[in-house]
Amino acid sequence: MLDTIVIPVLKIAVLLNAVLVAVTFMVLLERKVIAWAQSRLGPMRVGPYGVLQAIADPIKLLVKEDIRPVRADPMLFTLAPILSLVPALVVFAVVPFGGDELFYVTDINVGLLFIISVTSIGVYGIILAGWASNSKYPLLASLRASAQLISYEIAVTMTLVSVILTAGTLSMVGIVEAQQQSGLWFGFVQPVAFVLVFIGGLAETNRAPFDLPEAEQELTGGFHTEYSGMRFALFFLAEYANIIVISAVVTILFWGGWLRPFPNVEALAFLDLIPGWIWFFAKMFVFLYIFIWIRATLPRYRYDQLMRLGWKVLIPVAIGNIVLTGVVKVLL
Amino acid sequence: MAEAIAFYTLAVLILGLGVAVITTPKTVHSVVFLVLNFLCVAVLYVVLRAEFLAVIQVLVYAGGIVVLYLFVVMLVNLKRAPEAHEDPRRLARLGLALSGAVLLELAGIVVYSYGRVTPASAPAAAGPLTGAGNTEELGWLLYTDYLIPFEVASVLLLVAMVGAIVLARRES
Incomplete structure (x- = not known):
C-alpha cells in the first residue's frame, strides 16, 4: 500500500510542483539573459534584482480576466490548453533525475518510446487552439506549428533509433547505465545524433530560430492570439515544461544523466562526492541556458527554409546515422 | 479484481467514446473523441501488459494518423456538416448487416475458444516469450x-x- 500508492503519489506531487516552479524561474532567467545579451538590465523592480518577478508574473496571469471569443468553439477552446500542458507534465514520470529509486517516479522498459509518444499528443493542443479560436491568424499559425512539429518529430524519432541501437535498451535508467558501463557519454559516441536531437528539440518546442508559429510580426502572436489570462498561461507553461523535458532528455541520452564527467577515469573519483542529482541539474541547466542563448542570438528562419532543413537535411542525415550505427555495431 | 475493474471501466469508456465519434454533429469534435478512444485502447494494452504495443498505439494512431485526419477535417469543408450527418439513416441497412456479421464472428470466436484456453495454460504457453x-x-x-x-x-x-x-x- 505504502510502496504502491502513497510514495508514488507523493513523488508525483513533488515533481509536478517542482516543474511548475522551475518553469516560472525559467521565464525569469530567459528575461534576464536576453536583457543581458541586449545590454539591458531586465526585470529589476520586484524583489532584489527582480528575483520575485517569477512570482509576480503567475499572480498577474491568474487574476487577469478570462476572455472567450463569441464565435469560438466552447468545448475545444477550453480543452486545447489542457491538451497541450498535460502531455508535457506526464512525460516527467519516466525522467530519472538520479540513479537512486528516489529520484524517478517509475522506470518502464519502454521509457524513451513513452516520452516520444506522449509528446506527440501535445500537437493536438496547438491545432485545436488555432481551430477553436475561429480566427484566421491563429488558424494559420496552428497549421504552421503542427506541420513543423510533425516534420521535426520524424527527424528526432529517427535519430533516437541510433541512440537506442547504441544503448541496447529503451529504459531511461538503462540508457544511463549503458553509458556507465561503456565508460563514455553517448554525446561522444553519437555527436551527430546529439546535434540532430537538439535542433529537433528547438523546432518541436517552437523556439527561436524556429519560432515561426509565434512570429508576432506576421501572425499577431500565433495560435494563442485569442487566449488570455490563465488559459494563455497554460500554453506558456506547456512550452517551458517542454523545454525542460528536452533538456532533461538530451542530458540523459547524450551527457550521462546523473554520472560525473569521465565516469571511467579513476583519478576523478573524488567528483563522486557531489551527488548525482546535482550533476544532472547542472547539465540540464547548461542546456536550458543554451536554449535562451540561441533565442537571443539567431534570427528567425523563413518557413520554406525551415521545411527544407527538416525534410531534406535532418531526416536523411538521421537515416544515414542509423545505417552507420548499425554497421559499426555489427563490425565491433 | 483490480484488473477486472480497470477492464470494465475502459470497456465502457471505449464504447462510449466510439458512439460519441459517430453521433457528434461537428466533425472536429468526433476526431477529438477518436483520439480519446485510441488513448483508452492504449491503456487497455497496458492492462494486458503489452507496454510496447500501447506506446506504439499512442505514437502511430493518436499522435500520427489522427493528426492527419484532423488536418483534412479542418481544411476541407469548414462550414458545412458532412452529408452523412444530414441523413443519419442513409446506409442503415448496410450498417446493420455489417454489425450483425461482426457480432456473429465475435460470438463464433467465443464459442470456438471457450474451454480451449484455460487460465492456467495461457501463461504457460506465453512462458518462453516473457524473458527480456x-x-x-x-x-x-x-x-x-x-x-x-x-x-x-x-x-x-x-x-x-x-x-x-x-x-x-x-x-x-
Missing part, C-alpha cells in the same frame, strides 16, 4: 517467425504511399 521484455521479443519474432507477413505489410504501406504521391502529383 516484450520489445525485444516482438522485434525478434517479427524478423524471424513472422518475417514474410511483416515484409508484405511493409510493401503494402509502400504501395499506398506511392499511390498517394501519384494521385497528389500535379499534371505538368
Whole structure:
C-alpha cells in the first residue's frame, strides 16, 4: 500500500510542483539573459534584482480576466490548453533525475518510446487552439506549428533509433547505465545524433530560430492570439515544461544523466562526492541556458527554409546515422 | 479484481467514446473523441501488459494518423456538416448487416475458444516469450517467425504511399 500508492503519489506531487516552479524561474532567467545579451538590465523592480518577478508574473496571469471569443468553439477552446500542458507534465514520470529509486517516479522498459509518444499528443493542443479560436491568424499559425512539429518529430524519432541501437535498451535508467558501463557519454559516441536531437528539440518546442508559429510580426502572436489570462498561461507553461523535458532528455541520452564527467577515469573519483542529482541539474541547466542563448542570438528562419532543413537535411542525415550505427555495431 | 475493474471501466469508456465519434454533429469534435478512444485502447494494452504495443498505439494512431485526419477535417469543408450527418439513416441497412456479421464472428470466436484456453495454460504457453521484455521479443519474432507477413505489410504501406504521391502529383 505504502510502496504502491502513497510514495508514488507523493513523488508525483513533488515533481509536478517542482516543474511548475522551475518553469516560472525559467521565464525569469530567459528575461534576464536576453536583457543581458541586449545590454539591458531586465526585470529589476520586484524583489532584489527582480528575483520575485517569477512570482509576480503567475499572480498577474491568474487574476487577469478570462476572455472567450463569441464565435469560438466552447468545448475545444477550453480543452486545447489542457491538451497541450498535460502531455508535457506526464512525460516527467519516466525522467530519472538520479540513479537512486528516489529520484524517478517509475522506470518502464519502454521509457524513451513513452516520452516520444506522449509528446506527440501535445500537437493536438496547438491545432485545436488555432481551430477553436475561429480566427484566421491563429488558424494559420496552428497549421504552421503542427506541420513543423510533425516534420521535426520524424527527424528526432529517427535519430533516437541510433541512440537506442547504441544503448541496447529503451529504459531511461538503462540508457544511463549503458553509458556507465561503456565508460563514455553517448554525446561522444553519437555527436551527430546529439546535434540532430537538439535542433529537433528547438523546432518541436517552437523556439527561436524556429519560432515561426509565434512570429508576432506576421501572425499577431500565433495560435494563442485569442487566449488570455490563465488559459494563455497554460500554453506558456506547456512550452517551458517542454523545454525542460528536452533538456532533461538530451542530458540523459547524450551527457550521462546523473554520472560525473569521465565516469571511467579513476583519478576523478573524488567528483563522486557531489551527488548525482546535482550533476544532472547542472547539465540540464547548461542546456536550458543554451536554449535562451540561441533565442537571443539567431534570427528567425523563413518557413520554406525551415521545411527544407527538416525534410531534406535532418531526416536523411538521421537515416544515414542509423545505417552507420548499425554497421559499426555489427563490425565491433 | 483490480484488473477486472480497470477492464470494465475502459470497456465502457471505449464504447462510449466510439458512439460519441459517430453521433457528434461537428466533425472536429468526433476526431477529438477518436483520439480519446485510441488513448483508452492504449491503456487497455497496458492492462494486458503489452507496454510496447500501447506506446506504439499512442505514437502511430493518436499522435500520427489522427493528426492527419484532423488536418483534412479542418481544411476541407469548414462550414458545412458532412452529408452523412444530414441523413443519419442513409446506409442503415448496410450498417446493420455489417454489425450483425461482426457480432456473429465475435460470438463464433467465443464459442470456438471457450474451454480451449484455460487460465492456467495461457501463461504457460506465453512462458518462453516473457524473458527480456516484450520489445525485444516482438522485434525478434517479427524478423524471424513472422518475417514474410511483416515484409508484405511493409510493401503494402509502400504501395499506398506511392499511390498517394501519384494521385497528389500535379499534371505538368
